[in-house]
Amino acid sequence: MHPTARTLRSAATPALLALALMAGPALAQSSASAPMSTPAAAGKRTPALQHEAAVEQRIKQLHDQMQITAQQAPQWDAFAQAMRDNGKRAGEAYQEHAQKLSTMNADEAMKSYASLAQMHADHMQKLSAAFSPLYATLSDTQKATADRLFRHEHERHHGGDMHHGMRHGMRPGASSPAAAGG
Template sequence: MRLVATPFQRRPAPAFAIAVFLAITAFANPASAATPTQTQPRASVMTVAAHSQIDTRISGLHTRLQITAAQEELWQKVAQVMRDNAGTMDSLRQARTSQANNMSAVDDLKSYGQIADAHADGIRKLTPAFQALYDSMSDVQKKNADLIFQTDHHHAAKKG
């Protein structure tokens, strides 16, 4: 039997939740350490490892979704949102890790809430970009996309 992690445990959430629809679950600065505008990390500070992971994820999805040349422009918009979301989550995770030894239980909860908010914001940003791509897909591509999302979410839920 696997125990479910609590917000007080300082281990990263599954990477899949971070990236795609991603993906996006991780960890943040305590709210008391920064103002709301300071907690909006820039995607450009994404670590090399996170950059490599998201590029691998993007490339894999491109292949699995069978993106056509005609859909490439729409795909690039989806990919950019995914990169931006991954950069935000990576920055939040790094900040949380750097503050882990100095956080009170309340700081930990606030930090966890910031992560959850950033994840939800990432999904809200990704949805319209993906919707435009999905609308351009053939019926076969749509069925494939539906299966990919159902399968990936199912596996992510089992890991979490």
């Protein structure tokens, strides 16, 4: 690999890992133990199916941990749908990027990484906008749980585990410490 390409890949890999872990808590859960979403998937688990299953598993996990009530369902449903939408778009964009990366020159690769990073920022804005109305409906106990859960997600995604995995060449979707926790 050309030294410039290696440097470019090293500089942009953290952005791709963040994309792979899109929506903060949405994709932090490992897809390895995610349930199958369709009977046809039982024989073949595509990355898209694994990704969707991981998002659904994380949605269920957050719903259970935060003890969402029937009265909070409309706000929860909007938040969960934002997670699904973000995850679907991110998965498609990452797959397209990965398929084209080997034929991109450095300029095209840099633009692609920038586009993925912008998409991640846009998705986080959408997720945040969907979360605020939900958070406003939570009890003090639920808020304390949410505060703990989302602080923990930030620490996991921006702490030593993520950087440790990157130093050892782990790619998004690999079984890295950052992707495996829950």
